[in-house]
Amino acid sequence: MPISKSALVRSTVLFILLGLAALLAIVGAMFWLVSETADSSKDLMQARTERSLLITLRSLGQDAETGQRGYLLTGNPLYLAPYEDAVAKFPAQMDRVQAAFEGDKEQAALMARLRQTLTAKFDELKRTIDLAKGGQHDAAIAIVNADSGRELMDDARQFFERSIARADQAVLDSIARQQRGIELLRWVTFLGALVILVVVGGSAWTVWQYTRQLVMAQREVATLNADLERRVSERTADLGRANEEIQRFAYIVTHDLRAPLVNIMGFTSELEASLDALQDYVGRDEMPSTGDEDDKQAAAARVAAFDDLPEAIGFIRSSTRKMDALINAILKLSREGRRTLKPESIELQAILENAADAVRHQIVEAGGEVTIAGAPPALLSDRLTLEQIFGNLLDNAVKYRAPDRPLRIHIQAGTGPGNTIQVKVADNGRGIAAQDHERIFELFRRSGSQDQPGEGIGLAHVRSMARNIGGDIVVRSELGTGSTFELTFARDLRKIIGAA
Template sequence: MPISKSTYIGAAALLLLLGLAALLAIVATSLVLVARSQQQFAGVVTAREVRSAAADLLALVQDMETGQRGYLLTGDESYLAPYRQAVGQVARKAEALRRALRDFPDLEPVLGRLSSTLDAKLAELADTLQLYRSGAREQALAMVDTDRGNKLMEQLRGELQRVRESAEVRLDLAVDRQRASADLLRWVSILGAVAVILVVAGAVWLVLRYTRVLGRARQDVERLNAELEERVRDRTAELGRANEEIQRFAYIVTHDLRAPLVNIMGFTSELETSLATLQSYVARVVDADQCEEEDPATVEARIAIEEDLPESIGFIRSSTRKMDGLINAILKISRDGRRPLKPVRLDLRSVIETSVEAIQHQLKEHDGAVELDIRTGPIVSDRLSLEQIFGNLLDNAVKYRQPDRPLRLAVSSHEAPGRQIVVEIRDNGRGISPQDHERVFELFRRSGSQDQPGEGIGLAHVRALVRSLGGDITLASEFGAGTTFRIRLQRDLGQFLGSSRA
């Protein structure tokens, strides 16, 4: 049964969650076991320190006793060398043993007895040596013969042995626990590895199965694409022929519409000339009859000639003028649509600067300024189309400026993915309301107050030109704050036209 996309996503998500859960379990368990192992290792280190300190302390006291006995028997000062070396180290070793036994609360009584025994033994050694040096040799030997020093040494050795035995027990226990933690960590790692391997194996199986499904789907898509491309080529050719017919029809229709329109405009001019004759005639009749009461028919004729006819002729004149502008616009779009594009290598900055120079006199009139930030090199495009695009947009920016502030224009360009460039033209004019952002690109549609002359074909013409160059145009605007037109163009129009024709 083929696997669906939703099934694949669900299974992949489940495997991912399982793998994540296994990984989190491994990490959490490892952290706990590592922390426990660190504690146990600290216990091992402490036990070894206690054992080492006890052994060192016992060895030092034994060295002191050996040096004392040798000196008492021979009187040779060289026998006191071990004694002197041990005297300075006993206090440090005893303090080190006390610090190490802080984690052994059960040995506090032993530590107390050990301290008193050690002090007594050190005092016994010092007293015998003091007596011997003062000349009381027999008294010093007699003190040794009392066997008190030997008993103190045995007590000290016993206390230190208990300390060492307790340290050994703790050391063995810590080592056993550390070994158990290591074994547990090993099993956790093994089980975690098995779980991860199972999850990875499931993911590989799922990916392979879905890949086979995608492969079959890709083959079907390629087959359908081949058929679709063939149909698209046929339809494109048909659309091309239909577009040519439409353009030819539009040209013929608009051309034929001009003939009756010219007649209407001509007869309107004749009517205006005849109207002047009639008005002068009516004025003479009125002057001849000014002493008599005017006939109602004469009054109506005078009103028709002086008011109604001029108003009607003016309406006809404005309507024919507007229709003439629309016909000219349609003819212009029709001609531009049939004009072949001529891709040439050109400097975009130079083209934009030429368009800016064309509106310099208007900018000076309105205290305007233009800022250029062109970050693109030479491009290959149709110069005439670009000049018309930039000219229309800059002219609109001047035409629809905000009267209460100086006009500011900014033209910039930068590279875009897909071998394209983006040109932005920003102004601080009156802006366009949100509902009209797309409508202004429609033919014969305008936005805002109609206080400027125009037929509503400028932006429609610009969009048609931009799309013929393989690009698109969009706008972003805030009503009352300004508008930014963003034009996306092909960097190499010749290459684009070649690939589209192929």
């Protein structure tokens, strides 16, 4: 069946719209996946926080009971150190646990019962220790033998086991949701690419058919009688113009619709390039017309070429660029969340010096300096996690330095309470507003002027890694003055992994 010029225009616009529809479907799937992944990541971090708080609270109860037993058996006050440390930390830790579960009425009620149980247990421990200190050792042993304290601790242990198992299941469910979203995105991308392939094939076939008709017409013109030379010349001129138009359409189809087979963003660029040629053609005042219907079609083509398509391409270009960066970052967080920690003997001083050396040339070029103070002890932890944490903090200090003064970075490392390591990274950069001190640790959230590249995932990733190694990170900062990030983590990661 012959293909007219108007049919070629309609086919080209139709194929372009089909390609745009495929791209929009993929972009929509990306938006959905990002939303789902953000929710899953939030649930995952919440479950890990709850688990960590419960394990710490359970350890306090066990330490208190161990200290009581040691003192009752030996009478040596030195054995009371774990008990006294647990008694001091218990109220604050219990408050943190209740605060973590306050959004769940059922869990909040269980936490209130747990507070009563542990409070009763701590009271029983105090009575026995006070009696022993007062010389009434037999009375203290009698309270222990009454088994009321053991029953309280058994109730608490059963609760801890159920709650920790619940948190573990929540972690697994969040990871499974992320995997399902990734699998769906893979299928949507595959089907979108298949649609684009069909579009390219259909466009190429249409152009080939139309070009074939032109070639046949040229051959007919070549066989005309010499008496028809004038008519042949006119026909040849018409065919020449039509051939140029076909070449432009061939460029749109073969060049700009092949790019989607490589990648989505390349396809968008080619569509944008092809739009110029289409606008040049349909915007001509001298476009030939064969009737009112063709005029309406030409008007519709102009609206599509000058209004609808540029707006859609602009949206797709900005959206796909942003989605590509965001998806790569969450996957990275997800993979990191599933990575197995490997405790090894580490010299923290060497890790800090390597992290400082990585950014030192940028600091020196800006007229600044970085210093490391303190005597960090040897520790057992995950090397890759520590390297990523300090690398991220120092990169941020360089990225968000104040433009009106030389950058100064000071790193202070040492031991902390409870067999922990504390590292403070202070700078004199832009600083962070008070209302943003917690916001900067949220996924996809940033603070201050957005004049630096980034997706708002770095510090959320740092906090997640810090908690993975038995610690946490907080910030103290004043806008316009500078920031100090305080990192605390376990000195021996094996105890954290063992407790988990």
